[in-house]
């Protein structure tokens with residue numbers, strides 16, 4: 001495993017960081033508890049020292065599973081990354097930006113983006129409890145909330161750093177403009193954003209800006225939530241309550257299939273899987289500090305951790321670039 005320094009902080013994160021969205025179960029068709037715990041343990045055993053979660057993932061379940069999995073382990077060897085600012089329990093009393101409904105027609109669960117100081121202070125205490133720890137390594141604003149000033153949220157994050165509750169502060173899904181505004185109040189460690197072979201829009205402006213400012217980029221959904229493993233073009237099927245039934249619809253299946261077939265020989269020549277090749281390529285792109293890889297069970301977690309050990313030659317990278325051009 002390779003470890004990389006996050007922005008200007010003294011945090012060192014594993015280049016492949018574990019993503020704990022799917023093990024929350026909600027939106028992902030559920031997950032067995034024993035598989036989730038095994039995925040976290042396998043990650044830690046294979047050099048993945050950093051774990052990314054959020055209160056929203058499984059409405060607290062993902063954080064609780066991490067708390068349970070790390071109980072009794074050396075806390076100083078693990079980096080816990082979590083978030084705040086998505087409220088689903090009505091505690092915001094309708095304040096904030098309505099985001100989407102995570103429930104059903106009979107059982108609606110309206111989710112709001114809400115980043116007020118009072119909400120942040122409340123949420124971080126709840127996260128600490130669920131995670132079973134007394135500090136968070138990186139606390140990230142999950143999504144921008146247009147009803148709270150950026151200054152208010154950033155000042156609240158500063159307070160938490162001073163209080164020793166968090167080691168560093170980050171954001172997620174922030175634009176360059178929002179990063180610039182936040183930078184007037186705080187030195188942000190990172191921006192967690194969507195980035196994959198199929199979704200490279202951040203290369204235009206976010207990557208150059210963060211490189212210049214030494215802000216880390218934490219890339220999420222590098223496997224496009226499983227699509228880039230190739231298995232959904234073969235025998236894998238989704239449960240009816242899995243959000244990917246809609247999510248995958250944004251991609252052109254024929255083009256993606258053709259692209260994956262074009263890079264598969266590179267993976268095969270290295271005895272690697274497509275998923276491993278995709279993760280390694282993503283982690284090598286300019287400005288990317290770490291790649292978040294979601295895994296539901298130990299097998300996926302081990303495979304993803306081992307992606308860090310792949311080496312890619314210039315010729316192989318050029319071959320992949322050529323195939324990527326065919327996607328556009």
Ligand SMILES: NC(=O)c1ccc[n+]([C@@H]2O[C@H](COP(=O)([O-])OP(=O)(O)OC[C@H]3O[C@@H](n4cnc5c(N)ncnc54)[C@H](OP(=O)(O)O)[C@@H]3O)[C@@H](O)[C@H]2O)c1
Pocket residue numbers: 018019020021022052053142172173192193219220221222223224225226227229231275292293294295296299300301303304
């Ligand atoms: N900040 C944000 O707004 C935001 C948004 C999304 C994600 N994230 C973070 O980024 C992390 C990673 O993104 P993600 O979980 O959305 O998607 P991802 O990492 O692109 O894909 C994860 C999914 O792909 C499948 N998979 C993973 N490894 C595999 C392997 N080796 N072989 C076969 N299948 C494999 C698994 O689902 P199946 O087995 O069911 O196919 C897994 O749940 C999240 O867990 C979360 O921490 C953040």
